């Protein structure tokens with residue numbers, strides 16, 4: 001079984017669920033923090049960017065469905 005981190009993109013919300021551990025670094029490569037199993041915002045509405053805070057649910061509710 002692979003131990004590579006996995007990224008799943010939700011096509012409705014745009015959120016990206018990351019399973020595994022990742023280092024967040026600044027532009028010079030200095031470690032900011034290390035996180036495990038988190039979601040990144042892809043809709044632009046999160047107040048906790050770059051992480052998803054669930055605000056995409058409002059966007060889905062406002063979007064007409066087929």
Ligand code: FES
Nearest residue numbers: 041042043052056
């Ligand atoms: S994708 Fe969840 S708040 Fe943006």
